[in-house]
Amino acid sequence: MESLEHDYFFWRLIHHYVLEKGFRVLDKREQEFLLEDEEAKPRKVLRIIRTDIEFASWLRRDAVESVKQFERVRRHLRVRKLIGENLYISMNPPVDSFEDVTKPYFESHKKRTTVYTAVLDRRNTERMKLPDAPSIETVEELESAIFHLKQQITQITNAHEEKEKSLFLHGKPIATVILLCCIAAMFSVVEKNGGSTSVLTLIEFGAKYNPLIIAGEWWRLLSAMFLHITFLHLFMNSIALFYLGGAVERMYGTSRFLIIYFLAGLTGSIASFAFNEQVAAGASGAIFGCFGALLYFGTIYKKLFFRTMGKSVLTILAINLVFGFVVPMVDNGAHIGGLLGGFLACAIVHLPKHKTTYKQPLVAIIMILLLFGLFRFGINNEQKVSSPMVELQIGQEYLQQDELEKAYPFLKRAVEEGLDIPEATFLLAYAEAKFENYEVARELLLETIEKRYEFHEAHYNLALIYLELDQIEEARASVNRAIDLSPDDTYLDLQERIQH
Template identity: 50%
Template sequence: MTVWQHDLYYWQLVHHYVIEKDFRLLYQKNKEVWLEDENSKPKRIIRIKRADFDWGNQLKKDLLETVKRADLLRRQLKQKKIESDTIYVMMYPPVDSWEELMRPFYLGKKQQTMMKMTLIPSELTEREHVINGILAKDQIPSFPIYEDVDMAEVIIGRLKREVRQHTKKKEEEERSYFLYGKPIATYVLLALIAVMFYIVEQNGGSTHVLTLIEFGAKYNPAIIDGEWWRFFSSMFLHIGFIHLFMNSLALLFLGGAVERMYGTSRFVLIYFVAGLIGSIASFAFNAQVAAGASGAIFGCFGALLYFGISHPKLFFRTMGTNVLVILAINLVFGFMMPMIDNGAHIGGLVGGFLAAAVVQLPKQKARMRQLLFLVGTVILAVSLYGLGFVNEDKQLSSLLSLQMAQEYMQEGRLYEAYPLIYEVLEEEESAEAYFLLGYADYALEDFQEAKDSFMRAVELQPSFHQAHYNLALSHYRLGDREEAIAAVEQAIALEPNEESYQTFLTEMKSISN
């Protein structure tokens, strides 16, 4: 066979693997291509090269360089192991010994990368023997042989063009999954969140519990009383600038990616369904006042996971590993930090996955699957909502009640603080509750009740230096100077650097003298 017939055979092989076998073209230059079989396990890489080597050591050198490149490719593709084939289309084999190169080459301590060489000879009978033997699994047909060089050049041109068009079409199809829509809703949501943060900051502060409740944070007693709209309003509130910044950054990247993949209308549904289920899960499992877009943002993770299930090869080749690692870090961090509402995170994650399955990707059509996931989403939301009414572990916590009582007192709303303090004391003997009760009584000039409360606080927590000091103040108001001195000295023993304690002691001693 002539040189140009070998060139034609080379392109016939490439065309067969790309068009007929649907291998992905990784690299093509001159008369060498690298192809990937995405469906094989472990991953299979094929290198087809049109070359002639006079000597075996030249062939060996090329093979050694090839296996190194294959190992680099394995790492780029994030594969634990790959199998590689190098297929040489040659006019003639090297003139010296080369048969030992037919054994597989391995690279890596655990032999993660394996390279086998196949040499396709010019003799037709030998070629058929190789095709039906070593490469039998690739089902390579007997390509037509052309004797006219002009015709062969025409065929080569057509094969090149079809390979190029097929590759370009696949690349455009893959890109289309990530460029279906524009992140319009993402920017609108970011703007609304920023505006709400500004409004809350101007009206009491985003770290002020009462202000957050007033503006629609998730507050279980209010939800139980029928304020279900808090499931949605809480998604636009954030507690402090760091919380706002981190969630906005996550929404910008995750929300933008999901909206580009699913389109604006589908993204909005995914976002709010995920946020709703995240809020309901927080209602079911978390007693604290909660706010933030975290549940909806984790819903974006869920939507990406649904894409990964629908298109696993494309998912893991592009974003998959990064998405899973970031998601795992966030979940682990959530379990480690008690103040993080992991119920909302996990609820949003599941809700986002279910919502994505309901709306489907733009080019998907699976009506029965949509219906099943819709039913599942409704069942999950209703079940979590019902659990929120019966789960005693999520009822208003002592810590939250005392925090709210303290904020009421700071605003001078003492009579609104009393019920919260008494609720805590009905559940448990708390030094902090008695301290706040004494503080409220002292402010209302009921010094005897204040003294009793502060005394109970120091009995429960002897190291509570603020209670000792306020007990001293109560004794003083009741005319018990000796008791006041003893109490403030105890406060100083616990906190010697507090100037107000020292000043009060000096005043008491001067009065006694």
């Protein structure tokens, strides 16, 4: 009977902490429970053990060993410091002295895990502030009371776990799969019609190109989300979308996910338009919007967020943002814009099964003002309207397609806007020569050679220009320099022509 009364006290104690104080069950066995107080700072974990202790040596060994267990719990919970407490429910204290065991133990010199130990019996009801128990006189009544306590603890634990799981399983990633298929299909079409590395092809299929957006083609802010540059770009974004997008769609549901995805992508595209003059494509802004959705979830369920995925999400996000600042070709404007857009979009639609609040329309107004402000800034930011490098790329691709009339204005603007690389003046010189503007072409080629003397193609073209101008000696000197730099057969043929 006395042993059963201690069992009853053990289950009443657990029942009190779980149902009355709101402790979370971390682990449970028949005679041992690990309970966590998420509200405590630093975090507190109780280890309640039902055992009968005879000698302090066993208690001492178990208490010392428990320090390692609490340290493992600390690392699992990803908290900086942890207070652990062993509560031994025993019919009698050890027969020998155990006062030294009640002193705190530390796991390491950093003292991140502190463990205390206490031995309790059923007479500690008042000390533990347990409510008065109903009068129980028979073994059957004790067994029945213990059974009901176990049942209630199991029910509340299971209900808590199911509630947490439901937060991550509200929907299925249907839209994520459809988006991935659309992105893959567009990449295939682009590759068959000029290639994803062709600036002209990307612009033709809807990439973000500032001059055309200013001209009225606003739809590019959305179409650019479905285009990717190179297979590696497609692969990396698809992997990110599969995992991040799938997680967000499960948490928010399909309809909310689509709103979050497209609002984040739109915000990222407008931010790219405002701060980046390059031709841009990719779903990166929308993917960073998924990061924003996870961060918003973390503001609503902070403890659950950091207990599950929080630190991993923050670490990966920080690495990507730092990478974006370090690598010049990464469009960090789109990334940060998408992150902010995704967070605000979540604040507008909110999580499923949450009541509508006055904050949602207010955030929607903020979102509209943000998009409008970014777009107006992009229009007024003349430095970001066009890029001399992009102009050069477009002009070069037109030349490769023998579209001289289309290439010329792009090459001209690239040079006039101060693109200080020899390729710019070299290609413009080629176009001027085709238009028989030989004097202009000569000056451009001389400028090219001044920037890069070893540019042997420029020496060769300059020799051709000199021939057109009937300056034979200059032509001979230029072709000789080209041959010295690179003895190409074409250069040797021109040398022979000049000699005859």
